[in-house]
Amino acid sequence: MKTLVIADHDNGILKPETSKTINAALKLGFAVDVLIAGENVAPMSEAVASIAGVNGVLVADNSAYAHQLAENIADLVLSLAPDYSHLVASATTTGKNFMPRVAALLDVAQISEIIDVVDADTFKRPIYAGNAIATVKSLDSKKVITVRASSFDLQDEQTPAESRVVDSVFSSELSAFVSVEQTESERPELTAAQVVISGGRGMQNGENFSLLNGIADKLGAAIGASRAAVDAGFVPNDMQVGQTGKIVAPNLYIAVGISGAIQHLAGMKDSKVIVAINKDPDAPIFQVADYGLVADLFDVLPELEQAL
Amino acid sequence: MKVLVPIKRVIDYNVKARVKADNSGVDLTNVKMALNPFCEIAIEEAIRLKEAGTATEVIAVTIGAKASQEQLRTALALGADKAIHIETDEKLESLHVAKLLAKIVEQEVPELVILGKQSIDSDNNQTGQMLAALTGRGQGTFASKVDVANGTINVTREVDGGLQTVALKLPAVVTTDLRLNEPRYASLPNIMKAKRKPLEVIAADSLGVDLTPRIQLVTVNEPAKRSGGIIVNDVAQLVDLLKTQAKVI
Ligand SMILES: Cc1cc2nc3c(=O)[nH]c(=O)nc-3n(C[C@H](O)[C@H](O)[C@H](O)COP(=O)(O)OP(=O)(O)OC[C@H]3O[C@@H](n4cnc5c(N)ncnc54)[C@H](O)[C@@H]3O)c2cc1C
Numbered sequence: 001m002k003t004l005v006i007a008d009h010d011n012g013i014l015k016p017e018t019s020k021t022i023n024a025a026l027k028l029g030f031a032v033d034v035l036i037a038g039e040n041v042a043p044m045s046e047a048v049a050s051i052a053g054v055n056g057v058l059v060a061d062n063s064a065y066a067h068q069l070a071e072n073i074a075d076l077v078l079s080l081a082p083d084y085s086h087l088v089a090s091a092t093t094t095g096k097n098f099m100p101r102v103a104a105l106l107d108v109a110q111i112s113e114i115i116d117v118v119d120a121d122t123f124k125r126p127i128y129a130g131n132a133i134a135t136v137k138s139l140d141s142k143k144v145i146t147v148r149a150s151s152f153d154l155q156d157e158q159t160p161a162e163s164r165v166v167d168s169v170f171s172s173e174l175s176a177f178v179s180v181e182q183t184e185s186e187r188p189e190l191t192a193a194q195v196v197i198s199g200g201r202g203m204q205n206g207e208n209f210s211l212l213n214g215i216a217d218k219l220g221a222a223i224g225a226s227r228a229a230v231d232a233g234f235v236p237n238d239m240q241v242g243q244t245g246k247i248v249a250p251n252l253y254i255a256v257g258i259s260g261a262i263q264h265l266a267g268m269k270d271s272k273v274i275v276a277i278n279k280d281p282d283a284p285i286f287q288v289a290d291y292g293l294v295a296d297l298f299d300v301l302p303e304l305e306q307a308l
Numbered sequence: 309m310k311v312l313v314p315i316k317r318v319i320d321y322n323v324k325a326r327v328k329a330d331n332s333g334v335d336l337t338n339v340k341m342a343l344n345p346f347c348e349i350a351i352e353e354a355i356r357l358k359e360a361g362t363a364t365e366v367i368a369v370t371i372g373a374k375a376s377q378e379q380l381r382t383a384l385a386l387g388a389d390k391a392i393h394i395e396t397d398e399k400l401e402s403l404h405v406a407k408l409l410a411k412i413v414e415q416e417v418p419e420l421v422i423l424g425k426q427s428i429d430s431d432n433n434q435t436g437q438m439l440a441a442l443t444g445r446g447q448g449t450f451a452s453k454v455d456v457a458n459g460t461i462n463v464t465r466e467v468d469g470g471l472q473t474v475a476l477k478l479p480a481v482v483t484t485d486l487r488l489n490e491p492r493y494a495s496l497p498n499i500m501k502a503k504r505k506p507l508e509v510i511a512a513d514s515l516g517v518d519l520t521p522r523i524q525l526v527t528v529n530e531p532a533k534r535s536g537g538i539i540v541n542d543v544a545q546l547v548d549l550l551k552t553q554a555k556v557i
Contacts, residue, residue, distance in 0.1 A: 010469055057409065070437065070447055093467040097449050100402070100437035108401045109522035112432045127431055128325035132334050135526040175479075178462060178473040193470075195556070219557060231487060237452065237466045243484060244426065246468070252556040262324055263518030265427075269479065269534065273554045275546065281539075288556065290537035293546055303543040307557070 001120070003029040003086040004058075006077060007048055008094055012040055014047050016192045017090035019151035021049050024147045025088045026155075027117035031055040034167070035080065037073055039066035049160035057163040064171035067180070068094045074101035075170035081106060086106065086120070091146040091247075103144035104300040109137060110144045115151035129243040129266040150191060150249040150270065183236050190241065193222035195252045196271070198241055200264075201228035201276065202257020202297055209235055211298070212256065224248065224268075226258045242267035257297050277301075286304025309456070311354040311476075312418035315347035315383055317376040318429045323375050325429075326412065331527045336430075341377045346424025348386075349484040352491040354422055355387035356513040362456050364425050370413050371405055371512065374399050384502035391505065396512035398519060402430075407439035407517045413443050415420070417468075418479065420461065425450050425483040436483035446476035522525035539546045 003025045008015040018034070025032045034048050037060040049057045058080065064072050077098070081087060085104070089095035091113040096215060103110035115133070116124035123135045123145065155260070190196060197219070199210050205292035216223050225239040241248055253271035258264060260276070260283055268274070269288050276289035279296050286292040293300060313361060319325055320340040328335045356362035368383035369392040370376045380391035394408050421443075426433040440447035448454070448463025452471065453464040456478075464473045466485045476482075485512075494502070511521065540546045550557045 065470065066340070067474075070440075074441065093465075096433050097437065097447070100434035100443040101447065104403060104406060104436070104438035104441035107403075109401050110432070110434050110438075111433060112422070117415060126531070127528070128334055128429055130531055131325040132327045133531050134531045135529070137524040137526050138522065139524055140522050158343060172446070174326065174444075174477055175448075178477045179476050180473070181471040182471075183470040224407065236470065237485075237487060238468055238470050243428065243431070252550070252554075263321070269531075271549070273556045274534075274537070275550070286537070286539070288537075290534075290536050291549055292537060292539045292544055293543070294539060295542075300543050304547070307543050307547045 001085040002083060003028055003030050003032045003088055003172065004084040005032055005034045006081060006089040006095070007034050007036045008092050009041065009044060010092045012038065012044055014044055016034065016154065017092055018048070019051050019089045019154045020152040021088060021148035022053060023152040023155050024114065025086070026053045026206060027083050028086055028120045033058060035077070037065040037076055039063050045163045046160055049163055050157050050295065052156040052158040054161045056161050058097055058166045059163055060166040061176045062169045064169050064297050067174050067177040069177060070098040071174045072170045073098040074105060075172065076168065079168055079170070080166070086143045086145065087146060087147045090149050094235050095146050099144055100296050104170035106142055106144065106219035108140035108142050108144055109138065112139055112146050113148040114145055115148050127238050129262050130269065131262065141245065179300045183238050187216060188220065188222045190222045190224050190239065190246050190248055194250050195219040195221035195257065196224050196248050196250045196253040197221045198224035198226065198258060199229055201232065202260030203229060203234060206234040211301040215301065215308065216306040218305065226264050236295065252270060255285050256301065258285055259283050261289065309363050309417065309420060310365045310367065310418040311357060312413065312416055312421045313350050313366060313368050313383065313388065314421065314423045314435070315351065315368055315370050315379055316344045316427045317341050317370065317372055317379045318344045318427050318453045321345055321428055322517065327528050327530050331529060333525065333528050336397045342477045343382050344424050346426060346484050348491040349368055349486070349488050350388050350422045351383050351446050352489045353455050353481065353484060356489065357456065363410060367416060369393065369394065369409065371396060371408055377507065380493065380507055381502050382551065384505040385499040386492065389505065391507040392505060393536045394515070395509055396402060400519060402434035402438055403522060404517065404519050405435050406442055408515055409439050410442040411517065420478065420480060420482065422482045422484065425485055436481050440481035446479060446480045446530045448474055448476050449483045449524060450486050452487045456480060488535050
């Protein structure tokens, strides 16, 4: 029994989800190898090899893997699968894209977004927007698993494990990369930040999101949003927190002008401390908030920035 | 171009799911059911492709109990031309669903399959990708824009870092994200018309797919409850409590 974790990275920058996913994979109880697939990713192999618990690193460096196209990554993972009993990836938009393809090609089920490892076959995962937690047992001989990284801790460091090169190149004709629009931000990533401040429809427009900037600067926070704020075009899609956006569990989550719909709560209710600022005392967000402030956000945001 | 739209009947998105007292699952008795929101978006996109002259026929397909014909009728009322109901009372897994859909793809040979990225009940986010794999097609998941031209479909995908656009050779599989479109409502005349549109029923076990469970549901529990918080008077008190009580800033 042996586990292969597929590393998640963005153009050669390792994502913190990878370390957390390795943490989850180690709970299975077997040796953990990590595959890094991408273009010019060799420099990243040292960082991956230094994550505590990593047994070995496999580096597949080729332009075919540059944009993490699901067709190519899935074929690559499939070619390595015979050596492993468990295949594990983060439930990021990359892992969610190629892993089910791997599972289907292996003719096994996938267990999506686990939040806990009970044993090597049994896992907990949220269903119904996190309103229920299912404990499921995989009956397949090989397991394909994606991990909700926010439910696991970062790993410590170790002296680097061995790396080896994987030469096989899978370059499918089915799909091709066209372009990418990367959202640039100086702030910490939503899924990695210790503090997250999110704005909702109550922010009224994109410019008003700047009211969150000063507070985020002072707290070292990432800025998130509700679906309503994204749909209205206030902010880009990658800021959406929720059932179908990003799942966050920071030490402090501040929801501003967000009502607290089931789908939004699904993405943030495991935060350690939740603060809600909303002018409607009956807003459902107050039911999950540790500290609620019933007020007009346009009055209290400048005050809050001052007070910090 | 023929477009196949697989859809699912699920709990209405406004309803909060309740866990059964015996922990065997989620209680769906007398709960309002609806078309999965992502499936609505998929149907809408298919209909827009037809209105634009790109698609020639839109076929809706669902797998489930008899009651899911209600959602097929909704799809027909929204503009689908015909519907296929793969009937089963079993609770199927994504892999089974993808295999059954692959059979329909074999029969109907659609150039495009467009379906929701996830269903809001099981939250798996697997079926489209699995169907693409099983039918040897390219996949454009989490689509917020699609563009069909010259045997190719360009799909703009919502990804963690922003947006990525890929070009897929047709035939292909696309899964929808929230911002692909805003679904319309069915008009009363169209709801009436939908009753006369063709709806074919196929027994799931007649399609030659092994439906043996691969996953055993052990138990379903309530998530950890958050203990009730307090309402603070003003910003000063909030900041003070975050510092001295919660110790998070
Ligand atoms: C399939 C599906 C998936 C979804 N996925 C997600 C998801 O991932 N994430 C997500 O967030 N949503 C998601 N949603 C949408 C969700 O159901 C809600 O519509 C959305 O979260 C509402 O956003 P909101 O709270 O910003 O807006 P509203 O619900 O409109 O709330 C705005 C709040 O702002 C308050 N407010 C207004 N003005 C002020 C002011 N001046 N000062 C203080 N407070 C003010 C109001 O009192 C109100 O409570 C999904 C929905 C569906 C159907």
